[in-house]
Amino acid sequence: MITKAELYDAVDEREAELVAFMRDFLAIETENPPGRNYAEGAAFLAGAMERRGYDVEEVRVPSDVVARHYPDRTDHERVNVIGRQTGGAEETGHDTGDDANDGPHVHFTGHFDVVPAGEDWSTDPYDPVVDEGRIYGRGASDMKSGIAASLFAVDALRAVGPPLPGTITQSMTVDEETGGFTGLGFLVAEGYVSPDNTDFCVYTECFDSSRVCLGHRGVLKFHVTATGTKAHGCMAHDGHNAITVMNDFLTRIEAYREELHGRTTDLPVTPVESRHADVSATMLDAGYSENVVPDRCRATFYRVLVPGETVEAAREEIRALMAETESALESDLSYDEIMYAEPTAVSEECTVARTYVDHVRDFHADPAFVVSPGSDDQRFVVNDAGIEECIVYGPGLLDQAHVVDEYVPIEEVLTAAKVMAVSTADLMGVLAR
Ligand SMILES: [Zn+2]
Helix, strand or coil: CECHHHHHHHHHHCHHHHHHHHHHHHCCCCECCCCCCHHHHHHHHHHHHHHCCCEEEEEECCHHHHHHHCHHHCCCCCEEEEEEEECCCCCCCCCCCHHHCCCCEEEEEEECCECCCCCCCCCCCCCCEEECCEEECCCHHHHHHHHHHHHHHHHHHHHHCCCCCCEEEEEEECCHHHCCCCCHHHHHHCCCCCCCCCCEEEECCCCCCCEEEEEECEEEEEEEEEECECEEHHHHHHCECHHHHHHHHHHHHHHHHHHHHCCECCCCECCHHHCECEEEEEEEEECCCCCEECCEEEEEEEEEECECECHHHHHHHHHHHHHHHHHHHCCEEEEEEEEEECCEECCCCCHHHHHHHHHHCCCCCCCEEEEECCCCCHHHHHHHCCCCCEEECCCCCHHHCCCCCCEEEHHHHHHHHHHHHHHHHHHCCCECC
């Protein structure tokens, strides 16, 4: 059996190695969009896992699958990485036969794409700086530190042995920042994550080491285009103004927004102001010249769904509003979808959630269950693979995601790694009580 103290020490002993790993990892610019240097990022991670004895596979996404989801970005290669270790300390990784690993299958997953760094950084976002206990660089919090934490958590676990009775899998994926369909979504679709090979899944996204995240709201992003008839402004009677049509639709969207605010959830969505469904008009485009009645007006919308709603039901509601405008103004509206993510949530009573929150208490007196106001890749595991034992837990700070001068406190990464190591030992039944 393994004690907590042994695991905590084993993580602390690896601090310098972990910081060095983070610096190398953050130096690889994996900006998405458009999805740059994924092959280089994947090779770096594959090498790190191979050196640790994982059985590693790089999973390249076929170009037709990329084209289906990201038609503008097919010139960038999509490469995901997956590594698996069986528990036997001496027989690292190569035997995945059923008899060798009948204990639990634990899967850690995280994304290694980052949002574009943008301007105004104090230092180069891809030349990481360590200063006063913090690591600075794009992706420090969201979420290369999550990948580092799970990797070093398993290192600590293996270092203090005994042989683990099950398997540990780590997947590192791309394109989360643009929907994840060619990242974790692809691994799930191809069976790399399924109830057959995964009992417990931890998505290591940034909610900080004090919080266990149970799910997220959903999103539907779309354009609606109104079509009319063009005319000279001095003979507007000959035209049919697409802006007037859109104005009618936007008025209906405002009423719909009020209705959605009444569609609340009891789940612990954080911040509390986000505990309801929502819709916002986010872009508007029309017109050619000040003297032309426009025949086209396009608006873009961001519809947020609470768990319990479905994307298809939201689409139907929007189509109904479009039909109302079409008949009221005798005009045509068209709908183009940009992206969607179904909402998801697991029970705080599930084993993996209870285990993690138990061990978070060693570091934070009052651990919290949260549900994300945005959306992430957890939905693929829960909704598509059908694995209910899946939480989000990772070291990054949510308020550091996507900001200038992004950082992660080193202490955060160490704490999350300790919680992951101890929780994994507990889930596998090898933690001394
Ligand atoms: Zn992220």
